[in-house]
Amino acid sequence: MHIHRFEKIWLIIGGAIVVIFIVSLFISTFAMGMQPPSIRETIDPKVVDQTPPFDKPGLKQIGDKRYEADMTAFVFGYGPAQMEVPAGSTVTFRVTSKDVVHGFEIPGTDVNLMAVPGLVNEATQTFNKPGEYLILCNEYCGAGHQLMSAKLIVK
C-alpha cells in the first residue's frame, strides 16, 4: 500500500505521541504507584449497619496524623455527615453504599470514588490547608441526589 511521504511523517509523529502516552502511563501507574482505586473487598449491602467497621461509621486514628474514615453512602446522605481532622492529616476514606450506586467526591482534591453496593472502595488524601471541605455525590442516585453531601473540617 502506498503511503504519502507527508502522511508517513505525520504517522510517525502521531505514533510517537501515542507511545509517549503509554510509557508515561506505565511509569505513573507501576513505578509511581498512582493506581486507580481497584480493591475488591465485598460486603452485603443489606447488613452494612451490622458489619464492622461500617456499623460505627466515622473517623478512627490509626497513627500520627493518620486517620481512617469509614463511611456509608445512602439515599440521600453520608454517615457520618460531618468530621473534623487537624491540618496536615492524611485520611484514608473507605466507602460503601447501602442501596444504589453513589459518588464520593471532594472538590479541590483527587478524591473521587464510586460507592457501589456490595463492594468497598478506598482513597487516601493529605489535607494541609485548613478549611471546610465539601463531600458530594457525583453519581445520579435518585430524586434527592442534589442534596447528598457531607463535610470534612480541617482545623
Added chain:
Amino acid sequence: MATETRVDRKTSKLSLAYILVAFTAFGLAAICGVLQGMDRGGAVTMPTWLGYYQILTAHGVLMGLVFTTFFIVGFLFAGIARTTGGSLTPAGARMGWIGYWLMVIGTAMDVVTILTNNATVLYTFYAPMKASPYFYIGATLLIVGSWVAGWGMFHCFQTWRKNNPGQRTPLIAFTAVATMVLWQLATLGVAAEALLQLIPWSFGWVDKINVVLSRTLFWFFGHPLVYFWLLPAYICWYTIMPKIVGGKVFSDAITRMVFVLFVLISTPIGFHHQLMEPGISEKWKFLHVGLTMAIALPSMITAFMLFATFESVGRAKGASGLFGWFKKLPWGDARFFSLFLAMLWFIPAGIGGIINASNQLNAVVHNTVWVTGHFHLTVGTAVAMTFFAISYWLIPHLTGRKLTKTANDIGKLQGVLWSIGMIFMSGSMHILGLLGGPRRTAGTTYGDDPTALSWMPLHKLTMIGGIILFIAAVIQVSLVFYLAFKAPKGEEEFPVGEVAEEAQETPRILERWKIWVTLAVVLILIGYGIPITDMIQNPPPGVEGIRTW
C-alpha cells in the same frame, strides 16, 4: 454531463422516515436541554410533576440514543443506495422498514415510561435503580431494530459484491457496513445486560442483580457507542466532503484502513469509564487505557487526510503560500461551512477525550460536568453539526426539492449560533468540572456551601449557552421540516467524492470482513473475557432493586 445516480423513491421514503423521527426527537430533547440549563443556572425550578432527572433522562435517551441512531440508519441506507446503483435490494428495503417500526415502538415505550415517571434512571440506567421493565424492553427493541436495519444493509452490500465480482466495493457502502459491524459487536454487551439481567430482574423473576457485571456490560457497549456516532460523521468527512469542496478522496486504501481500525479497537476499552470504581483489577483497567490511547491514531490519520484534501483542492484552484488554500474553500456553502465547524470542534473534543481516558487525570474529571462538556463537543457538536450539514442536501435530495439561497444562509447562521452556544455551554462546563462541579445534578448550592456558591457564575454561563443552543435547535428543526415539505421542487445532488487518480490500488484484504470481525472478537475476548468470567464466577453480593425517584 452524465446524470448522477440518485436515490430511488422507495429508498428515499425509507431514509426520510428515519430522518424525520431523528429530528423530531432532537427537537423535543432540545426543549429538555434548555430547561436543564436554566434549572442549573437557578432561573427555573422544575415543578414536582416534571422533575429535573425525568427530563434529563428524556434528553439523554432522545439525543444520545434516538436522534443519533435514527439519523445514522437513515443516512447509511441512502448512502448505500446512492453508491450501489440507486436502490436497495427488496430484502434490504424490507428489513429497513421492519427495523424502523421496531425502533419506533421501542422509542415510544421509552418515552411513555419516562413521561409517566416510571423510568427516571437516565440513559445509562445503572442498576440497582429499577425502572419499569417496559423501559428496558423499549431500549432493547430500539437496538434490535437497528440490528435488523443493519442486516438489510449487509444484504445490499453482499448482493452488490455478488453481482460485481472482482470489483472494489463502493467506498460509502463499505464504510457504512463498517459502522454497522461495529454497532452489532458493541451492542452485544447492552443486549446481554438487558436480556439476561435487567428485564428478568425488573419483572421480579429474580430478586438480586450483580451490579459490577451490569456496569461492565453497559460500558462494553457505552464506549463503542461513541464511535458509532462518530463513524457516520467520518463517512461524510472522508467521502462526501471532498466532492463538496471540489476535490477528490485522498486515499481509498487509508480510508478503509481507518474504518477497519475502529472496528478492531473500539470495543475492548470500556473499562476506562470504570476507573474510579471497585471490583475491577488495576491490570485490566491499565490494558483498556492503553488500548484507548491507540485509538487516537486513526483520528490523527483523519486529521491528516482532511487537511490534505483541503490543501490539494486549494492548490488545484491556484492557491499559493502555506495557507493560501484556506481562502479557496467554499465558505458560502452551508453544506461545507457547518461541516468545517464540526471538524474544527473535533480537535478540542479529541484532546478532552484523551484526558478523560487517562488513568490518573480521570480522578480529577470523573463524573464532573467536565464530562458533559466533553461529549457536547464530540457528539453534540462534531457529530450533530455534521448531521445538520448532511440534512441540508440529503433531505432535499430525498424529497426532490432544492436548498434555496435563503435556506443556505439560514443553515450558516445555524452553524454560527450552535458554535457560539457551545463555546458558552461546553466551555463553562469544562471549567466547572475542573473545579469539581458534579454532572447530572439539579440546581443546588448544597445548603449554601461556599465552594458550591462560588460555582454560580459558571452555571449562569452554561445557562446562557443553553439558551443560544436552543434557538439554534429551533432553527435547525424548522429548516429540516421546510426542506422536507415546503422547499421549492428541484434537484439537489447527493455528493460522492471520487478517488484521486494518484491513489494506488487498495489491498484486497481490507475488504475481507470475516478476517476483521474474527480479529475484533479475539480482541474483545482478551479485553473482557477473563474479567467478565471472574465477575460471574466470584460475584460480589447481589443487590435488590430500588426506586429512588
